Amino acid sequence: QVQLVESGGGLVQAGDSLRLSCAASGLPFSTYTMGWSRQGPGKEREFVAGISFGGMATYYSDSVKGRFTISKDNAKNTVYLQMNSLKPEDTALYYCAAGRRAYSSDYRRNSDFGSWGQGTQVTVSS
Numbered sequence: 001q002v003q004l005v006e007s008g009g010g011l012v013q014a015g016d017s018l019r020l021s022c023a024a025s026g027l028p029f030s031t032y033t034m035g036w037s038r039q040g041p042g043k044e045r046e047f048v049a050g051i052s053f054g055g056m057a058t059y060y061s062d063s064v065k066g067r068f069t070i071s072k073d074n075a076k077n078t079v080y081l082q083m084n085s086l087k088p089e090d091t092a093l094y095y096c097a098a099g100r101r102a103y104s105s106d107y108r109r110n111s112d113f114g115s116w117g118q119g120t121q122v123t124v125s126s
Contacts (some may be wrong), residue, residue, distance in 0.1 A: 001026045001027040002024070002025070002027045002098055002115040003024070003025045003026050003119035004007075004022055004023070004024050004096045004097070004098060004115060004116065005022065005023045005024075005096075005117060005118075006020060006021070006022045006094065006095070006096045006117045006120040007020070007021050007120060008020040008021050008120060009094060009120030009121045009122045010121075010122065010123070011123045011125065012086055012122075012123070012124055012125070013087060013124070013125050013126075014087055014088055014124055014125065014126050015085060015086065015097075016086050016124070017082070017083060017084045017085075017086065018038060018083045018086065018122060019080055019081070019082050019083070020036070020080065020081040020083065020094055020096075020120060020122075021078055021079075021080055022034070022036075022078060022079045022080075022081075022096030022117060023076075023077060023078050024078065024079070024096075024098060025077065025078045026120070027098060027115075028079040028102060029074055030053065030074040031053050031098035031102035032053050032098050032099045032102060032104070033036075033050060033051065033052055033053050033098070033104050033106065033107035033112065033113075034050070034051050034070075034072055034079040034096070034097065034098055034099070034107070035047065035049060035050035035051065035070075035097045035099075035106075035107055035112070035113055036048050036049045036050075036070060036079075036081045036094060036095065036096065036097070037068055037094070037095045037097060037110055037113075037116075038078075038090075038092035038093065038094045038098060038122075039092055039093050039095070039119075040089070040091055040092040040093075041091070041092075042058075042059055043092070044090075045095070045110060046061065046063070047061060047109050047110045048060065048063065048064045048068060048081075049061070049064065049068055049069075049070040049081060049116065050058075050059045050070065050107030050108055050112070051070045051071070051079065051107060052105070052107060053099070053102070053103060053104070054074075055071065055072040055074065056064045057107075059107055059108045061069060063089075064090075065084065067084050067085045067086075068081060068082065068083050068084070069081070069082040069084075070082075074116060074118075079096060081094070083122070086124045088122075088124050088125065088126045090122060090124050091122060091123050091124050092118050092122060093119040093120070093121050093122075094119060094121075094122055095116050095117055095119050096116070096117040097110070097113035097114075097115065097116050097117070098113060098114065098115040099113055099114065100112065100113065100114035101114075
């Protein structure tokens with residue numbers, strides 16, 4: 001059974017940085033795409049970043065491009081989301097996700113992922 005456990009959320013001020021982590025178990029991590037999605041208050045879930053199973057290719061939504069960086073450590077079974085220049089509109093519950101199957105080439109939308117963590121809250125004050 002796939003388990004994804006996020007950590008690293010918190011309350012920060014606009015302009016600050018945070019790094020989210022997601023520890024994965026129950027899957028051959030090095031063969032799975034990973035991603036991050038978020039859901040703000042009263043908003044739909046938005047996919048923000050995805051990474052190929054090998055970690056060499058990434059995707060970002062326009063809303064976070066240039067500020068967020070996703071990375072994958074296959075030796076530690078962990079995916080990270082480095083978030084810089086945070087804005088109040090980044091306030092959301094952030095979810096980690098694992099792809100639907102091994103060696104998938106899809107990592108650009110919520111529907112590309114089949115397993116989700118419980119989320120970690122990020123709150124950015126102005």
